[in-house]
Amino acid sequence: MNLAEEYAKRMLIGDGAMGTYLYEKGYSGSYESLNLSDPDLIKTIHREYVEAGSDIIQTNTYAANRIKLAKYQLEEETADINRRGVEAAREASEGRTFVFATIGGIQGLQKMEESEAEIIKAFSEQMDALIKAEPDGIILETFYDLQEITAVIKLAKSKTNLPIIAQVALGEVGVMHGGLPLGEAFKQMTAAGADAVGVNCRMGPYHILRSLEMTPLDENTLYAVHPNASLPDIDDGRFVYQSNPDYFYEKALDFQNQGIGIIGGCCGTTPEHIAQIAAAVKNTVPKKRAAQAVAQKTGQFSIVEPPSTEPSLREKAKQSTTVIVELDPPKKLATSKFVEGAQALYQSGADAVTMADNSLASPRVDNLAMGALVKSMTQARPLLHVACRDRNLIGLQSHLMGINALGIHDILAVTGDPTKVGDFPGATSVYDANSFDLIHLMKEMNKGLSFSGKSLGQNTTFTVGAAFNPNVRNVDRAVQRLEKKITAGADYFMTQPVFGEGQFKEIYEATKHMDVPVYIGIMPLVSSRNAEFLHNEVPGIKLTDTIRQSMAACGEDRALAAEEGIAIAKTLIDEAMEYFNGIYLITPFLRYDITCRLTEYIREKAAVRTEEKSK
Known part of the structure; x- marks a missing residue:
């Protein structure tokens, strides 16, 4: 597959969540082990995304590395789980979509017991098994550590000529953990050999879009996004996400206008979300747009006496x-x-x-x-x-x-x-x-x-x-x-x-x-975007259609929107x-x-x- 050629011709629609989708269906434990124990279930989910309009489906191998599988005493099944993950996606696709082998980040924000060498060895083992199964490409996702993802990109480039999509998860809007600007992360990932770079997980469409607006987008770089459905909430001890597929139709258009050519979903997204993305941008052409900056002001204050005691x-x-x-x-x-x-x-x-x-x-x-x-x-x-x-x-x-x-x-x-x-x-x-x-x-x-x-x-x-x-x-x-x-x-x-x-x-x-x-x-x-974010992504908040329409009517006029x-x-x-x-x-x-x-x-x-x- 020549990713650049495909990207130039049309918007590419990714798939949605696998783990949270299985979680919603009542499954727990190692979702990747289902490649062996219940491959028909995994193929059924892949087919749902294919029918929804995905051009790229990802294998169910996000956490299929020795370190993460060891939590379930499955480390000796690493090669088989990854091989069967590719085979299940390929069988479900029936040639209608590209199949990208998924590799998830290992390091989170807490210090790992494993050494850096052990982590790279785990990535290498997983990658060898995936490449042997002959996917159309590799997608790296939910990497919090830039050093880790650049090392894995270089590792992949040393093993294969397959196209690589590399995606990071952000700490705050526009920056990775540690304060590194997203634009700098993109540059380093591209320099390491990634064919496309982007952002996934951690944030819904609103905050990922804001991050991209703050980031200079290079004309010659391919970009991908896979946002979460919303911020997660807890209901009876279970993580839940807003059911908002229609919202993804609008946001797909926003991402396209921002210069993004590969759009899918991460946690909380379903085939319904992907169908809306496909309805919005499938078979259209990616666009290019410049980034915008945000300014902040500071103020002074006066020191006064503390308050007296008052009623409760x-x-x-x-x-x-x-x-x-x-x-x-x-x-x-x-x-x-x-x-x-x-x-x-x-x-x-x-x-x-x-x-x-x-x-x-x-x-x-x-x-x-x-x-x-x-x-x-x-x-x-x-x-x-x-x-x-x-x-x-x-x-x-x-x-x-x-x-x-x-x-x-x-x-x-x-x-x-x-x-x-x-x-x-x-x-x-x-x-x-x-x-x-x-x-x-x-x-x-x-x-x-x-x-x-x-x-x-x-x-x-x-x-x-x-x-x-x-x-x-x-x-x-x-x-x-x-x-x-x-x-x-x-x-x-x-x-x-x-x-x-x-x-x-x-x-x-x-x-x-x-x-x-x-x-x-x-x-x-304070703005239509503020209203849409609250309505679609913040648990426990719903706006009326009348209010959303009133805010939308203000357009980009900030003063008018605030009034x-x-x-x-x-x-x-x-x-x-x-x-x-x-x-x-x-x-x-x-x-x-x-x-x-x-x-x-x-x-x-x-x-x-x-x-x-x-x-």
């Missing part, structure tokens, strides 16, 4: 209109803009500024440190999220004792997004406790008892919030979870962003029996305030100017209502 956020929301505003801690070390934003929000009328605990499993400046800065340098009231993901019970108790020692008493207890979502997917998710356990444990600390039941010497004074996702099919079932959280000790609830105008009454009716305030989440949108987002948020606030005293504003991209305006709007609206009632 539970009591406040029971008595009058109360506003909590989320301001995520920065991902970089500069903190002045954040502190400036916290003070500005206070001056606009925010009752508390809440800080997430490494939301979406991406590291930020520690929210305890930021809470301490906010408390000492502004008049804002800090409300800290505490997630169970990153700390065992020892760490959780220590963290909470530190929070109490700093005089911070407002906490939102959350289980935490799985590490697979974030910048360090190889990191361990601890989950010694979940949000229910954490709420209970904090209430025990309020009695002066540690997690082990021993005395702490004095009581903590935490007021504990809990999360509520009303964007579900069955709100009543979600409310049953709230009732369990109340039993555990929750003092109030903060919801995911709500975008359905008729939804507020439904939430009110479902929760009005509870003697616990609900802070309704309102997230102002439209504010107008939509005001409409949602108007209805929310008919039913709830508590409003929870979520600041987009540290744009506190937007949430300041909305906070002021809420205060003005509340003042008018109070005046009307007094007449």
